[in-house]
Amino acid sequence: MSFNKIMATGLLLSTLGVSAQAQSLVYCSEGSPEGFDPALYTAGTTFDASSHPIYNRLAEFKVGTTETVPALAESWEVSEDGKTVTFKLRKGVKFHSNAQFTPTRDFNADDVIFSFDRQGNAENPYNQVSGGTWEYFGGMSMPDLIESIEKVDDYTVAFNLTRPEAPIIANMAMDFASIVSKEYADAMLEAGTPEMLNQAPIGTGPFAFQAYQKDAVIRYLRNDDYWGDKAKVESLIFAITPDASVRFQKVQAGECHVMAYPNPADVQSMKDDSDIVVMEQEGLNVGYLAYNTQVAPFDNPKVRKALNMAIDKQAIIDVVFQGSGQIAKNPIPPTMWSYNDAIEDDNYDPEAAKAALEAEGVSDLSMKIWAMPVQRPYNPNARRMAELMQEDFSKVGVNVEIVSYEWGEYLERSKAKDRDGAVLLGWTGDNGDPDNFLAVLLGCDGVEKSNRAQWCNEEFDAIIQKAKVLPTQAERAKLYEEAQVIFKDQAPWATIAHSVVYMTMRPEVEGYVVHPLGGHIFNQVGLSQ
């Protein structure tokens, strides 16, 4: 941060009469954000520091749920054919100001159009700014889906789609869909510093950005003009602390109020400490072993089901997750709507597994298991997990060879249709919509892409395609429940685990809610005196 910028912010602060020592909530975060324009990035750490405190979206996820609620749009309407979604915008919403910029108008349709146009339109002057790669916009197929965005009037915007798509509302609540100020963007472009949009963000959110020092600290001040419920603390501070043990020490010493991602090994001692509060919830993710369903004998669902029965998932939860995981029986996590709890898991039974393999005429089977080289919440140690599976499979007479590649290679090679072996991988949900799991990971379109099982089941695919375009959540949920039954019966994967997310905080922290989509949100968090 330049000297001038800090001096200017300091000046602004003193004119506002705000003291830096006012009630501050300190959050020990795990790393530095990549920047402050959420549309440019994909990491949760970046979203925690940008989209949640600083920005709003047309729709938002109600904190603690995957349900979408109105935000900058007061309401929306989907046309009869499902191809036009019209958003009615909220009036009187103010953007933040900083040393370089003071807004002259309220939020309106121009900001909405600009926020999306810059991501999809190569002609937009901001398309190439800050090396814009717009990963999520592309990743959620927005360029194919959005035909045009129309300004009906200052407070009405219509999205014309190329096909009906129910998850569009959930997509509008995602971080990449955060609404930025067109007026600010224009001013910065004119000043020759368009990168300020990313470095000194202006949004409509409950906190205004104050200052950032890389790898050290991010500061925010409460937005007193906020359109919704105002934040409970006057300032929010992110103390960037990469080491989990050190974060815990800082919470104990009172240097932080809240910390993310404790070491699983520390969780028990945290729970035993009366001065520490630990909250937990299943993460919106799933870790799985995907068979290659196009290669014999794994093209036979009965063989896959037999192998699933050979895996001792509880041992994996105990050893690999050290308790911070939960056995997965469905391809979607239990916090997601339409989760089918009636489904019976293929329980661990090596004897039955052996018999089932023999019944299918499979003997002396040798296979490969691919172990990821990186840690992920849904799989903290893939190598160890693969070793446990190797041991389990050997008990039913299946010989396993464990292979691994560098991460980029791994992702690329595991897509191949003739891939040799079953792949350990997982997924973390983006928008809380079941379509984001079932269609992306198991749909026929995903074969040779994100569908690592190379599994294309016509019945399953027809159901999820139909569910995608139905208007109500209740109707869609019914279809997704059916889809999960087919999935379980056909067993393209062995579903292994959902991680359990822990949040550690001091007892004076009030109102924190663990968010299933994984973000750390402090809008409504207060401190008792």
Add this chain to the structure above:
Amino acid sequence: MLNYALSRLLTFIPTFIGVTLISFSFIRALPGDPIQVMAGERGISDERYAELAKQFGYDRPIYVQFWEYLTGVLQGDLGNSFVTKRPVWDEFFALFPATLELSICAMIFAVALGLPAGVIAAVNRGKFFDRALMSTALVGYSMPIFWWALLLIIVFSGNLQWTPVSGRIDLLYYFPDPTGFMIIDSLASGQKGAFVSALRHLILPTIVLGTIPLAVIARQTRSAMLEVLGEDYIRTARAKGMSPGRINGIHALRNALIPVITVIGLSVGTLLAGAILTETIFSWPGIGKWMVDSIFRRDYPVVQGGLLLIAVMVMIVNLTVDMLYGVINPKIRKR
């Protein structure tokens, strides 16, 4: 002296080119590429991949990329980070003062304790103090930094609450940082208690980072002193009835300093390497952590630019050490 300095400076050029080439090729020799890593589980279409590769400029032949990098470097342009999209140069100089501040403190700590400890051990050779000191130095040298840091944090910050756990200053202080050196900026801010807070935050990281150089310096001083103390001129001085303090402090130490200064110079490299772990544990916003993150993300411009800048720093330190030889021992200058 000027000729000597110039001749040392000339050796800079081939080293600089070598370092540029190595830093450029090393990160590219690692498997995996930044676009795949960036896309992660979500994957990326071939068209999009090609688009990004073009944008990042590595769809072109490797020698073209190197040439562009080299001409950029000579014009002072190290490129922009793939991840943060900011100039490497800006990022480095925003973070480097923190590393430098910590390294200087660690070096002062190591020299201030290591030099006298080595001298005392040499003078008391074979006695209890010597043995105790040298065994402690061996332990210090072999200590895993990660473990040592956590131990100190748990004891001094957790149990005794004497020092803060991590960071550079209490977060309630907020002031401009024109120099990037927290000690100076906190003093300049005039905010009550800020300077003390900055000092308190320096204690544990300084000890952790300084431990290995301290052990090395103590051992090197001891053996250099022992060698010198056996020389004829020392015996002569003793025979003349010179006081032991004068013999050890002036005649012996000055001559023993050459190998010690070499070790101090070499320790700068160790400090920068140690800084990676120390900075991670103490949430110290320096270049160590920045480099490690960039390697994992295959952020080519940051890795190659950062390595180059660090190498230049080490080269400057080595040059300074070479100059110091000349000051301490005029014979070297004339060679």
